[in-house]
Amino acid sequence: MLTKRIIPCLDIKNGRTVKGVNFVNLRDAGDPVELAKLYSENGADELVFLDISATEERRKTLTKLVHDVAEQINIPFTVGGGISSIEDVDMLLKNGADKVSINSSAVKRPDLIDELSNTYGNQCIVVAIDAKLIGDEWIVHLIGGKEPTSINLFDWAIEVEKRGAGEILFTSMNNDGSKEGFANNALARLSNCVNIPVIASGGAGNISHFIDVFKKGKADAALAASVFHFKEIGIKTLKKELRQQAISVRL
């Protein structure tokens, strides 16, 4: 039986792991390669590395870091941040990344999704979507959530699936950093309107939030950062509790 995935996210800036509260106020949470190894040994199902400064500062993702991580860990990982061309993706995959995540660059030029998917297959293309509930509509945001667009979250999700995304990583800007739980209503709706896996992000604060995101939010995977980095939740403890709640996980 396919299991639900638990994915620690390592936000990277200047080669170090950082995690912001509502994407601002960055705190240092350690060395990414060491953290990756630790998470892999402690039962993480996958890892995501996000160069959070990349889009804004137009920096290319840390190729050497990808190489070093791939050399040391034996679980899959995704790399995102500042990816805007086939050349970027080629370099990351060649250095050991399993998947790449694209965000603002896909909104600005949707054909990028088709190009990447046709070249590498949809299984390695994750489209990340940051969205915020404004009034009663979920609006897609760019540049780490700083710049609103006029695009509706669900319309965009359907389009990225059609264009060849293999997975959607949805971050709710309203929930991110709040530690008050995931955006389960929006997630459940998202999961129903596409037929590709949905990774939930933003709002994890305690174990019951993870139970809810799988049961109510219908997510295929849940991503979190600070609760793992600051050891507020242990991945093994979390998975045992999920299994107790009849949610299938790898233990």
Next chain:
Amino acid sequence: MRVAIIDYGAGNVKSLEFAFKRLGVNSSLTSNSEDIISADKVIFPGVGEASSAMRKLKLTGLDTLIPELKQPVLGICLGMQLLCNFSEENDTKGLGVFDVDVVKFSKQVKVPQIGWNTIYNLRSELFDGINNNEFMYLVHSYFVPKLDTAIALSDYEEAYTTALKKDNFYGVQFHPEKSSNAGEKLLKNFIEL
């Protein structure tokens, strides 16, 4: 011991090289026919789309070389699927080692299947020391239906063949190089065949 990882421009093969390095085994990425024929073991990897992968194999003549190999060959993911007769993915004719057609998951389930799934009915030395219902990492939209000759099964939309064998050819749908310690054990078993 020398392992040849067939290089035909398919996605992330670096991880396979790293996996063998962690096992202390010398491996090399190569498309050179002499290197492949003379290797002790051959890995036929594959990530991506079937018809474009077949085109790349044909360009280099690897499509005729691979089915003739005599040493143990392990096809991984798309590599396994290309060893079959035919794939529904853009109606692609395969290498015909495994006498079966590859079909697509229906819309009853999320496609691609991405994540960790259990493997069971393990029937090969490839799985020595690996428990029934062990978890392996999978990423795929197409699959080999359940066969009597399967050496491992998984369940998604239905029970399907997640590993198979014929003579010196082995195929696994999952990614052993990404399947934590159990995956590394499988690669070690393959090396020791």
